Amino acid sequence: MTQFKMHLLVCGGTGCRASESEQLFHNLKHEIIEKGLENDVQVITTGCFGFCEKGPIVKVMPDNTFYTQVKPEDAIEIIAEHVIKGRQVTRLLYLNPETEKHVSDSKHMGFYRKQLRIALRNCGFIDPENIEEYISRDGYAALAKCLTEMTPAQVIEEMKKSGLRGRGGGGFPTGLKWDITSKSQADQKYVVCNADEGDPGAFMDRSILEGDPHSVIEAMAICGYCIGADKGVVYIRAEYPLAVERLKIAMKQASEFGLLGKDIFGTGFNFEIDIRYGAGAFVCGEETALIHSMEGLRGEPTIKPPFPSVSGYLQKPTNVNNVETFANVPVIINKGADWFASFGSEKSKGTKVFALAGKINNVGLIEVPMGTTLRDIIFEIGGGIKDGKKFKAVQTGGPSGGCLTEKHLDIQIDFDSLTAAGSMMGSGGMIVLDEDDCMVSIAKFYLDFTVEESCGKCAPCRIGNKRLNEMLEKICDGKGTMKDLDLLRNLSHVIKDTSLCGLGQTSPNPVLSTMDNFYDEYLAHIVDHKCPSGQCKALLQYVIEAENCVGCTACARNCPVNAISGERKGVHIIDQATCIKCGACLEKCKFNAVFIK
């Protein structure tokens, strides 16, 4: 095997690929061959580094130089300067916004300093399409240990001791789930990996599958050994082509290495994995709906019990875990339950991956110990609010979660504290909102989503959410009444109490939490007919200030609906009845005469 002196790691996650990281990879490779360095320097495509805001990212090893926002044409300079002459390309280093100094090592960046990567341990370190790189980082050692040194009961005991809880949103103890499924008697059982990440704004499962697919395969095999299943199924979104491709490559390599298939490690244990594609239905994140979808049916949930652990896929006992949950398993086996349980809070052990997005400086994928405060996440790791605006709220848990505000910033987040604060962990989406965001509109945005994604099986969710959405629409249009607020709250509770599955039981959360924390904004829409953040179009008015208007006619000429009248050199007036509030006049006025009321 060739010993390379230097490695260039290029991020091949979806975000960076969208910014031409593939072309960058080819250019680097081309330059290396051009300079005759192919035996000394290796270029590798890795999974997501997490720092999506500053992508594409190139990391140079062994000196740990971290280049950000690298363009394909920068390849020449990186090779000529850094690789050949050993001089860092300063202009591509991360610029610390506070000190305005360049930082070359990711360990010294605010974004990475407070992170602890367990589930994402290999993302950005290894080539996900090369099984040998995974193996060199203790890959499949956990599976070997389980199969050759431990009984299924011992592995389950270790999982229970670790305190790992389901990362898909439910937070159910993983070891307990395995234990229950292992005790079900049947001739066939199944291990299912839920990779149907449907929460808008969350992309952690995709990044794990793209960056470290073998960890999921290994964990599924371990789970199969524990519960007595020889078949695994990955249920994955068809909208994730790259993740599917890398998973397929990984499965093929694992089979070639004898780590999947018959008689693994000569122990007589067999395990195979199959892929099923989702087709875009949020409700399929729910276990029973997911199982129906795997069977080729509409993804509608059914009443539990029976739980999938008793009767699941094809009516056989089925253990469903989420991608991130599985990614934690091999490390727990390798390093021990005590090591894992040493991180996190009392009832939530280990770490959690969050997709940090919205009005924040450092958008990206982060992993922190449970119990980290929101303040640390948003202001240290996230680098604060974009454009120096004021923090307003952070939405966690996606369409099932709620909005947390300034007063919640010092909560140590874990499954229970988030629920107690009126939101939830969910799969780990974290959307930061600033002063320009209207909370009523945000609630409506989530309700739009729920209405579209409700499977329609039970009335509270199908009809109730639609009514909630209509009321919110009324309020955003300035036609809401105080009675609507009572109705909103009552109906929300009815939907929560009577819906069949987790989707309906949590869908009113965005409404309730915004009503609890931003009641003033609801009042402003209803009583004053004003949207304080200026987002609700129907409540806006574009007005021309007579004092500043010089009568240049620029606004009138650019108005698409001819709503502006006035003589040349005379004051212009906007006819509110005709105005469509497109904002063209505001944009064109050079005299600051147009403003929003």
Next chain:
Amino acid sequence: MANIKISEQKVQQIEAICKEFNHEKGELINVLHKTQSLLGYLPAEVQEIISKNMNCSVAHVYGVVTFYSFFTMIPKGEFPISICMGTACYVRGAEKVLDEFKRILNVPVGQTTPDGKFSLSCLRCVGACGLAPVVMVGEKVYGRVSPDGVKDIIKEYKQA
């Protein structure tokens, strides 16, 4: 029953797909995925062919097709445009970008322009939240799109 208008060759290809999955009812979603990638959409007549070959009712096939947002009964345009309406893109102004596409192309979401060139749809999170708001045209991802940038994107494909 609708008259089958698609070519005999395509019918045979669809039948071959059904055969590939052993005509097993449980494989219906996989069959639909493959058929849609072959034809670009799943019109009623295609659903009838699939139902015959998979030994299930047309109602069952239709039920599955309409349940999942990935399946479409309307042909996509030559250049399908998808605007990400994930939360991260939404709070960074995806709605205004969408409005601009609707205005310039003069089609509602889910429809195709009369010349068959562009179709407009929304999708939930491409996972490129760092580039929000994101627009996809075919496989190509455009990041940090502003309403002003919309006409340039369309222009790129108008000439093609």
